[in-house]
Amino acid sequence: MKGRRDRTIWPGAAGALVLLVLLTLAPxxxxxxxTDAAKDRPVIAAAAEALGGLDRxxxxxxxxxxxxxxxxxxxxxxxxxxxxxxxxxYLAANDLRRVYDLEHDxxxxxxxxxxxxxxxxxxxxxxQPFNLVLDGDVAFxxxxxxxxxxxxxxxxxxxxxxxxxxxxxxxxxxxVALVRAALDPSTSLSAVRSEAGIQGPQQVFDVTLRxxxxxTLALSASTHLPAWIRWNNPHNTFGEFTFTTYLEGYxxxxxxxxxxxxxxxxDWRNISxxxxxxxxxxxxxxxxxxxxxxxVRAMPDVPQASPxxxxxxxxxxxxxxxxxVTDNRAAPQGSTVYEFADHLVIFELNxxxxxxxxxxxxxxxxxxKVPTMLITSHAHTDxxxxxxxxxxxxxxxxxxxxxxxxIHDMTSHLAPDFPDALSQHPMPLKFIPVDEHLRLSDSMMTxxxxxxxxxxxxxxxxxxxxxxxxxxxxxxxxxxxxxxxxWADNYMDDIEYYKLDVREVLPIHFPPMxxxxxxxxxxxxxxxxxxRCARQQTLEVPxxxxxxxxxxx
Numbered sequence: 001m002k003g004r005r006d007r008t009i010w011p012g013a014a015g016a017l018v019l020l021v022l023l024t025l026a027p028x029x030x031x032x033x034x035t036d037a038a039k040d041r042p043v044i045a046a047a048a049e050a051l052g053g054l055d056r057x058x059x060x061x062x063x064x065x066x067x068x069x070x071x072x073x074x075x076x077x078x079x080x081x082x083x084x085x086x087x088x089x090y091l092a093a094n095d096l097r098r099v100y101d102l103e104h105d106x107x108x109x110x111x112x113x114x115x116x117x118x119x120x121x122x123x124x125x126x127x128q129p130f131n132l133v134l135d136g137d138v139a140f141x142x143x144x145x146x147x148x149x150x151x152x153x154x155x156x157x158x159x160x161x162x163x164x165x166x167x168x169x170x171x172x173x174x175x176v177a178l179v180r181a182a183l184d185p186s187t188s189l190s191a192v193r194s195e196a197g198i199q200g201p202q203q204v205f206d207v208t209l210r211x212x213x214x215x216t217l218a219l220s221a222s223t224h225l226p227a228w229i230r231w232n233n234p235h236n237t238f239g240e241f242t243f244t245t246y247l248e249g250y251x252x253x254x255x256x257x258x259x260x261x262x263x264x265x266x267d268w269r270n271i272s273x274x275x276x277x278x279x280x281x282x283x284x285x286x287x288x289x290x291x292x293x294x295x296v297r298a299m300p301d302v303p304q305a306s307p308x309x310x311x312x313x314x315x316x317x318x319x320x321x322x323x324x325v326t327d328n329r330a331a332p333q334g335s336t337v338y339e340f341a342d343h344l345v346i347f348e349l350n351x352x353x354x355x356x357x358x359x360x361x362x363x364x365x366x367x368x369k370v371p372t373m374l375i376t377s378h379a380h381t382d383x384x385x386x387x388x389x390x391x392x393x394x395x396x397x398x399x400x401x402x403x404x405x406x407i408h409d410m411t412s413h414l415a416p417d418f419p420d421a422l423s424q425h426p427m428p429l430k431f432i433p434v435d436e437h438l439r440l441s442d443s444m445m446t447x448x449x450x451x452x453x454x455x456x457x458x459x460x461x462x463x464x465x466x467x468x469x470x471x472x473x474x475x476x477x478x479x480x481x482x483x484x485x486x487w488a489d490n491y492m493d494d495i496e497y498y499k500l501d502v503r504e505v506l507p508i509h510f511p512p513m514x515x516x517x518x519x520x521x522x523x524x525x526x527x528x529x530x531x532r533c534a535r536q537q538t539l540e541v542p543x544x545x546x547x548x549x550x551x552x553x
Contacts, residue, residue, distance in 0.1 A: 038183055041182070041183060041189065043192055043203055043205075044179060044182045044183055044205075045183070046224040047175075047219050047224050047226060048179050048183065049224070050224035050225050050257065051175055051176060051179060051225065051256055051257050051258075052256040052257060053255075056255050056256065057176055057179060057180060058180070060102055060176055060256070061102060061103040062099065062101050062102055062284055062285070062287050063099075063100040063102070063174060063176060063258075063282070064097060064098070064099050064282040064283075064285060065096075065097065065098035065100075065276075065278055065281055066278070067096050067280075068092070068095075068096050068276075068277055068279070069093035069096050069111070069262075069275055069276040070093060070272075070274070070275045071090065071093060071113065071273065072089075072090060072271050072272060072273050072274075073088075073091055073117070074089075074159060074380060074382070075238075075271060075273060075381065076088060076266070076268065077237070077380065077381050078380045078382075080456065080458065082403050082460065083405075084269055088271075089117045090117075091116065092114045093274075094114070094127065095127075096111040096276065097109075097110040097111065098110075098170075099288065099290065100174045100176070100177050101287060101290055102176070102177060104135075104290070104291070105135075107133070107167060107168075107170065107290070108131070108132070108133050108134075109131075109132040109170060110129075110130065110132070111129075112127040112128065112130070113127070113128050113130060114126070114128070115544075116544070117544050118457070118544040119484070119544075120457070120476075120480035120481035120483060120485065120486060120525065121481040122481075122483040122528070122532070125543060125544075125545075129144050131143075132151075132162070134167035134290075135290055135291055135292040137164055138150065138164070138296065138301075139151040139152075139155075139162070139164045139167050139301075140296045148292075149296075149299070150292075150297075150299035150300070151163060151164075151301070152301055152302060152303055153301045153302065154234055155303075156233075156234055156235060156352075157236065157382075157385070158236065158237070158380070158383075158385045159381070159382065163233075164301075165213055166233050168209075168211070168213055169213070169215060169229070169233070169243070173262055173264075175225065175226040175257075178229060181209060182205070184209075184210070186210035187207060187208065187209055187210060188207070189205050189206070192204065192205055193205075197218065197220065199222075200222050201221040201222075202218040202220060202221055203220075204216060204217070204218045204219075213231075214232075215229055216230040216231070218230075225250055225257065227246070228244055228247060229244070230242060230243065230245075231243055234415070234420070235413075236381070236385050236386075237352075237381050237384060237385060237387055237410045238268060238410055238413040239388060239413050239414065239415030239419075239420050239422060239423055240413070240414065240415035240416070240417060240418050241267060242266065242267035243264055243266055244264065244267075245263065245264040245265075246262070246263045247259040247262060248263070249278075253280070254281075254283040255283075256281075256283065258278075259278065261278070262274070262275070262276040263275050268409065303353055305323065305354055306322050306323055307322060308320055308322040308354070308358060308361045309321045310361060310365070311512070313336075313471055313504060313506065313512065314466070314471055314504075315469065316339035316340075316444060316469075317336065317337070317466060317469055318336070318339075319334055319335075319336055319337075319506050319512055320336075320358050320361055321334045321335075322357060322358065323351055323353075333350050333354060333509065334348075334508050334509075334510075334512075335348050335350075335358050336348070336464070336471075336473040336506045337371070338440075338445055338466065339365070339369065339444065339445060340442050340444055340445045341443050341444040343369055343371070343372040343373070344362055344363075344365070344370060344371040344372065345371065345372070345373045345447065346359070346373070346375070347374075347375045347377070347464050347473040347506075348374075348376060348377055348383060348473070349384075349386030349387070349389065349390050350382055350383045350384065350386060350475075350508055351385050351386055352389060354386070355385070355389035355390065356389050356393075356421070358386070359371055359393055359395075372396065373396045373440075374387075374395045374396070374398065375399075375464055376397060376398070376407075377452075377461055377462050377463065377475030377476065377508070378399075378403065378452075378458040378460055378461040379399070379406045379407065379460065383476070384407070388410065388411055388420060388421065388422040391411045391422055392420075392421040392422040392427055394427055395430075396430035396431070397431050397432065398432045398462075399432075399433070399434065399462065400434050400435075400451065400461070400462055401435055402459075403460050407429065434462055436451045436453075437449065445468075446467055446468060448465045448467065449463075449464050450462065450463055450464075450465065450494065452490065453490075453494055453497065454487075454489075455487050456486065456487050457480060457486070457487055461475065461477065463475065463494070469503070470502055470503035470504065471503065471504050471505075472500065472502045472504070473505075474491075474505055474506065475507075475508045476508075477490050477491050477494065478490075478491040478505065478507070478518050478521065479505075479508065479510050479518075480509070481509070481525075482510075482521070482525065483525065484525050484528050484529040485524075485548075485550075486548070486549075488525065488548070488550045488552065488553055489549075489550050489551060489552050491522060492519075503515060505517075505518045522553065523553050526548060526550060529545060529548050530548050532546070533546035
């Protein structure tokens with residue numbers, strides 16, 4: 001029958017009694033299963049008791065963490081130089097909330113971030129709001145205007161690692177959520193093993209959730225409280241990162257013991273990727289509705305990229321553009337391809353998503369010629385994001401000598417759980433260092449690679465220049481961003497120092513521009529920064545980058 005749905009009708013009082021019994025038995029069966037799991041997992045049950053008692057842990061509907069934090073900029077790889085002892089750049093995270101909706105298996109990361117260093121973009125220096133949500137297996141973001149956009153299942157960029165797995169792990173940083181997950185009968189636990197911890201022996205388990213997520217949990221052998229949680233996630237420039245969140249400073253909150261310090265470190269240089277200090281918790285209070293709408297669930301959750309476009313700039317020079325598509329908008333990134341007598345050279349592969357497509361497109365430009373070298377402007381991850389793809393493809397890497405260590409770290413880092421092209425087809429790093437100047441030249445093409453001197457954003461940056469065509473390829477000398485120009489003089493200082501005659505500039509983050517358009521671009525950024533500095537001075541709230549330092553504009 002059209003529109004018919006199968007249903008059971010319970011007639012009269014007897015039916016009502018049966019229905020009541022069924023409704024009563026359902027949670028009872030669930031409690032029984034949980035009780036059996038607790039009996040089978042005495043070490044985890046002891047952790048629940050330490051947190052406030054098994055019944056108290058099971059009864060919690062939601063927890064809201066209120067505090068503040070700090071993120072490492074670009075995983076610790078976005079400093080002025082790639083030296084392991086360079087000053088670390090950070091982003092502050094204020095108005096920080098973490099909502100653990102345990103009742104509905106949902107999670108929210110909400111905060112406002114501000115860069116604690118001089119930067120060329122306005123938004124990240126204006127306490128930019130972030131509202132990141134996980135509803136079961138659906139991750140989505142909500143803009144300040146209330147527009148929701150689905151996030152990829154595995155989402156990684158130069159700036160962050162994200163996605164369903166990463167957000168679920170952030171949710172399990174909360175010890176109540178963590179212990180409840182470990183007590184779930186559908187969760188698999190390894191045999192317990194003993195390891196030495198900072199404050200004594202620890203009981204360690206490998207855990208696999210019913211969704212397939214894997215992590216490792218450590219409990220203090222003396223207090224039984226969760227000590228840390230460790231998990232792996234794909235990473236564009238390092239292949240894979242191991243994250244470990246250390247839980248410290250337990251304090252009582254409404255019958256629960258909860259940490260007041262969360263410190264998440266990576267397995268590269270022991271960088272503190274995220275540090276959260278807790279002001280307090282709200283237990284079972286009002287929380288936002290974190291349910292993913294039908295429209296969000298219908299959105300794709302796989303990476304999307306725009307097609308690669310090819311523009312011939314001059315004889316033997318092409319500009320290849322393409323990039324990830326975010327919220328139905330393409331974010332174009334540009335690479336320059338230089339043709340030599342028997343090979344091609346690429347300047348910059350700053351998107352892992354696009355790197356293979358850029359290389360493959362370059363192979364179609366001239367029959368019989370393939371890319372053999374990659375010039376990478378500097379080691380910030382938004383410019384070296386495709387480095388593992390390039391090495392897997394056999395390209396030699398040209399970079400400032402000071403960047404060899406970090407590039408070696410990136411290309412030798414193992415990725416056993418999430419193998420990428422370099423893991424599946426290991427290739428050695430072929431590194432060509434540049435001090436101040438390197439000339440690449442043959443009968444067809446000459447390209448000069450120069451050190452971008454006196455740049456406070458990147459001490460070890462490079463740009464490329466083809467003298468015959470008068471074309472310059474630039475990353476963050478003139479074109480870091482449109483809003484501000486904190487190192488405004490760097491571009492013309494370099495042009496004059498190296499005595500270059502530039503006709504056209506090929507940026508990474510923007511379309512090609514003439515020399516005059518480049519100067520106008522810089523001037524506009526200087527004016528924008530001056531206006532921002534004036535506003536901050538009026539507010540008596542100084543920010544990095546003020547006053548504007550320029551003798552040219």
